[in-house]
Amino acid sequence: MVCLHLGADCPRQPFANGQTFPLRGGNCGVSLLRRYALHRPGLHPGDLVADAAIELLTAKLRTPLQIERHLTLAFEEGFRVGEKPVTAEVVEAVLSRQLDELEPRLTRHGYSVHTLSEQFNAKPAEIRRLLRGELDPARTRELADEMRAAGLPL
Numbered sequence: 499m500v501c502l503h504l505g506a507d508c509p510r511q512p513f514a515n516g517q518t519f520p521l522r523g524g525n526c527g528v529s530l531l532r533r534y535a536l537h538r539p540g541l542h543p544g545d546l547v548a549d550a551a552i553e554l555l556t557a558k559l560r561t562p563l564q565i566e567r568h569l570t571l572a573f574e575e576g577f578r579v580g581e582k583p584v585t586a587e588v589v590e591a592v593l594s595r596q597l598d599e600l601e602p603r604l605t606r607h608g609y610s611v612h613t614l615s616e617q618f619n620a621k622p623a624e625i626r627r628l629l630r631g632e633l634d635p636a637r638t639r640e641l642a643d644e645m646r647a648a649g650l651p652l
Contacts, residue, residue: 499645521535542646544583545582546573546582546583546584547572547583547584548583548584548586550585550586551572551583551584551585551588551589554586554589554590554593555572555589556567558593558597559597560606561606564597568589568592568593568594571592572588572589572627575592600629600652601629603651604629604651607650609650611629616644617648618641618644618648620641624641627639628641628642
């Protein structure tokens with residue numbers, strides 16, 4: 499369970515009644531935020547997170563776990579800098595710069611360096627160089643063609 503920190507007095511008590519906002523793994527953080535806020539009299543999602551910040555989260559992130567993680571980081575950063583509601587600028591500051599690179603994209607689909615090296619008859623060091631963009635162009639083309647033929651999201 500993760501608590502989102504927005505309280506003025508205590509980072510563990512963001513609401514007047516002293517309750518914290520729990521996010522459980524496997525749920526979409528943004529939809530949880532909306533549902534939770536709707537069950538609190540006088541509390542609206544816009545009181546916690548600006549619409550532009552929600553749009554940025556949903557545009558940049560793909561999985562519920564990513565949304566939950568980055569929403570939590572945004573709340574923590576918003577609390578640290580005293581930004582309430584959390585703005586798109588705060589969300590942008592906590593978003594990982596490597597979200598759309600090849601390695602994280604393949605990892606989200608369940609492909610590790612070890613798995614890729616076994617499946618495509620390559621050494622793990624060669625796969626790591628491919629993921630960093632340091633592999634020679636001919637071998638890069640060869641491996642990329644094999645990966646596309648296997649249906650990997652390149």
